[in-house]
Amino acid sequence: MEDLFAARSQMALSLGFHIIFACIGMVMPFFMATSHYKYLKTGNPLYKDLTKAWSKGVAIFFVTGAVSGTMLSFELGLLWPEFMLHAGPIFGMPFSLEGTAFFIEAIALGFFLYGWDRFKPWFHWFTGVVVGVSGLASGILVVAANGWMNSPSGFEYVEGKFLNIDPVAALFNEAWFTQALHMTLAAFTATGFAVAGIHAYMILKGKYIDFHRKAFTIAILFGAVAALLQPISGDISAKDIAVRQPAKLAAMEAHFETSKAAPLIIGGIPDEEAKEVNYAIEIPGALSFLAHGDFEAEVIGLDQFPEEHHPPVAVVHYAFQIMVGLGMILVGLSLLYFFSTWKKKNWQAQSWFLWLFVLATPLGFIALEAGWTVTEVGRQPWIIYEIMLTKDAVTPIPGIKYSFFIFTAIYVSLAGIVSFLLYRQIKAVPATLAQKTMANVES
Amino acid sequence: MLYVVIIFLCLALLMYVILGGADFGAGILEIFTPARMRSQLQDTTYKTIGPIWEANHMWLIIAIVILFVGFPSIYTTLSVHLHIPLALMLIGIIGRGTAFVFRHYDAYQDDMQKVYNFIFTYSSFITPFFLGLIFGAAVAGQIDPEAKGFYEAYIHPWFNFFSVSVGIFTVAICGFLASVFLVGEAKKSEVKAFVVRKAKLFIVFTVLTGGLVFAASIIDEVPLVGLLLTEWITIGTLVLATLAIIALWLNLKEGSKSLVRLLSGFVVTAILAAFGYHYFPDLIITKSGENLSLFNSAAIGKPIDTLAWALMIGSVFILPSLFYLLYSFQGNKMVEKK
Numbered sequence: 001m002e003d004l005f006a007a008r009s010q011m012a013l014s015l016g017f018h019i020i021f022a023c024i025g026m027v028m029p030f031f032m033a034t035s036h037y038k039y040l041k042t043g044n045p046l047y048k049d050l051t052k053a054w055s056k057g058v059a060i061f062f063v064t065g066a067v068s069g070t071m072l073s074f075e076l077g078l079l080w081p082e083f084m085l086h087a088g089p090i091f092g093m094p095f096s097l098e099g100t101a102f103f104i105e106a107i108a109l110g111f112f113l114y115g116w117d118r119f120k121p122w123f124h125w126f127t128g129v130v131v132g133v134s135g136l137a138s139g140i141l142v143v144a145a146n147g148w149m150n151s152p153s154g155f156e157y158v159e160g161k162f163l164n165i166d167p168v169a170a171l172f173n174e175a176w177f178t179q180a181l182h183m184t185l186a187a188f189t190a191t192g193f194a195v196a197g198i199h200a201y202m203i204l205k206g207k208y209i210d211f212h213r214k215a216f217t218i219a220i221l222f223g224a225v226a227a228l229l230q231p232i233s234g235d236i237s238a239k240d241i242a243v244r245q246p247a248k249l250a251a252m253e254a255h256f257e258t259s260k261a262a263p264l265i266i267g268g269i270p271d272e273e274a275k276e277v278n279y280a281i282e283i284p285g286a287l288s289f290l291a292h293g294d295f296e297a298e299v300i301g302l303d304q305f306p307e308e309h310h311p312p313v314a315v316v317h318y319a320f321q322i323m324v325g326l327g328m329i330l331v332g333l334s335l336l337y338f339f340s341t342w343k344k345k346n347w348q349a350q351s352w353f354l355w356l357f358v359l360a361t362p363l364g365f366i367a368l369e370a371g372w373t374v375t376e377v378g379r380q381p382w383i384i385y386e387i388m389l390t391k392d393a394v395t396p397i398p399g400i401k402y403s404f405f406i407f408t409a410i411y412v413s414l415a416g417i418v419s420f421l422l423y424r425q426i427k428a429v430p431a432t433l434a435q436k437t438m439a440n441v442e443s
Numbered sequence: 444m445l446y447v448v449i450i451f452l453c454l455a456l457l458m459y460v461i462l463g464g465a466d467f468g469a470g471i472l473e474i475f476t477p478a479r480m481r482s483q484l485q486d487t488t489y490k491t492i493g494p495i496w497e498a499n500h501m502w503l504i505i506a507i508v509i510l511f512v513g514f515p516s517i518y519t520t521l522s523v524h525l526h527i528p529l530a531l532m533l534i535g536i537i538g539r540g541t542a543f544v545f546r547h548y549d550a551y552q553d554d555m556q557k558v559y560n561f562i563f564t565y566s567s568f569i570t571p572f573f574l575g576l577i578f579g580a581a582v583a584g585q586i587d588p589e590a591k592g593f594y595e596a597y598i599h600p601w602f603n604f605f606s607v608s609v610g611i612f613t614v615a616i617c618g619f620l621a622s623v624f625l626v627g628e629a630k631k632s633e634v635k636a637f638v639v640r641k642a643k644l645f646i647v648f649t650v651l652t653g654g655l656v657f658a659a660s661i662i663d664e665v666p667l668v669g670l671l672l673t674e675w676i677t678i679g680t681l682v683l684a685t686l687a688i689i690a691l692w693l694n695l696k697e698g699s700k701s702l703v704r705l706l707s708g709f710v711v712t713a714i715l716a717a718f719g720y721h722y723f724p725d726l727i728i729t730k731s732g733e734n735l736s737l738f739n740s741a742a743i744g745k746p747i748d749t750l751a752w753a754l755m756i757g758s759v760f761i762l763p764s765l766f767y768l769l770y771s772f773q774g775n776k777m778v779e780k781k
Contacts, residue, residue: 056548067540070500071533073507077522078529084511085519089746092512096750099508100757103501107764110498114772165742167749397526397597406530410537417541421549428550 190364192223197361468621470567575613
């Protein structure tokens, strides 16, 4: 295994792992705060149980997100020292602000988790909201740093030197808004559907239906609203990269040759040697329309870029198809949910309806990982777009593959333990509720 | 503005060593705790450290971010030449953080607890060891940016007597901080006697390993002893630290909770201050003598200025809420099981 490939794999693995936990840690506090709000307003103890049950999930995911994030702040240097040497001072602004946001999140979480019956109820509720808001802020800031790699700004690049550095301009790079919007909605969609799916399963099992139904409703409302907004954000992103990173768009669409009235290619198997796509469905002019809002517009293809600067087409194309396909399924489910709430309330108790949501549990996260694959692999071979190549940034230390193997083992076992813990938490929910009911009866 | 950033860097490192150190120490103490006391100790640890432990570890992230934004060549030099101990420290950080939360949030108390405890205690030991080792390696003068061979470039800079002894010293300090901290929490006489005994043990251990660091610096020809003992300020600071240790020893059992804690914090701050003053502004001592300092590696200009502003604005939010957090949960009493 080549060192560059090992380093890229380790980075991809670490990010792919971190993203899941970071998203849940960032979104679930909002579910928790909603349920907490309902409890404070209605006094229904089920909402209190739900808030507490979710807060345990938040604690598990927050810590896993925090340690994998700490890990990443070191890995940037361990794997890409040449990149960090130059990029650190330029795109450090979002990281230093993120440090603040994350610190506040950790403090607020301390207040929230340990604050039951200790503080005034609304102050306690407020600390839960702070967890969510600061988590969201740190997520947006980190994405802004990634945006800078896709759309470097805030410096002048003269003969290999980075001059006139302006960290504020780097923070507000051209990609940050579209990326942050898309990612935030994705986080809400993925987490909303994942949480709703788990509770739908528990409803199907038929125990503590009231509890799980309340949980399902809160989670799906967040997830479904975000899923319905996501296509709009996707369209903004597509129009943005059509101009800013045409090579990425070309790879997403396996669009090898520059052409007017370019077709939208759905599915298919890209043949990078022959520069064509086999077995695909083509919608004439649709790519031109999606990228530039005009069916006749010219869309730049990969032929405009030297071959050594092409991103891996097949991976990016497949990842893009997966993201969009799964996104559409979630849009469909969101419409179904709202339709049933509006017209056919009784559907929501039926098992086919619940099974659909159970099956959709992982889809949001698969789409999210696929989306990041599009962003990151689509940027290759650049680590800083059109400034620095990934292969020039990699660490000189040999044997990175061993590091990759070790960290893979660690991440796999962590993922295993977290799933195991979550399984036990979910299994234990009825048990704790049952104990409470017993205790209430006794008292 | 550079000085603002340097002050924050020192503050972050100090806070991490003291708060994070006490935190690591709690895990180290568990290794040395007989089975019958262990669950009481775990409960006390959780009650006292639980609410603030997430925040404790944020200091490390702050320090790292300051390094890579403000002093990129220091960050990358450490990353390249100390890749292996850094990676090992990361494994410790992951194991510890997750095991601490997992063991509390597992819905069932069964044999999995043994697994979590094992990971928690040993990673509590590994992490500060490598953290100290990295500090030691940075100033050991064995980092050679020109080195070609694998051993010379990536192993020797940290695999030497001096760096290892700084690692051991750091472990001792963590155990020291944690045991002194827990003395104030123990109410039951049996538990208190136990923690006091451990605290004394770790004081002895800290002094001995401190001696080891000096011995190692002579053997490895790290110019530490000679210089430390010729500067009046460092001598004064170290003398004060020694006096504080003696005062701590005498007051450990009867003294007030805040006095012993203050003294232990002072000891560690004084040791760090003496080292810091001695090396300032150098952070990495290289073989060739072309050291990387906080001045020559700083990204002067807008990067440092905006970093300073971000830190100052951030601290307006962080510090009051952090103090309120510490204040709110200081009243936690030790859970004593019958």
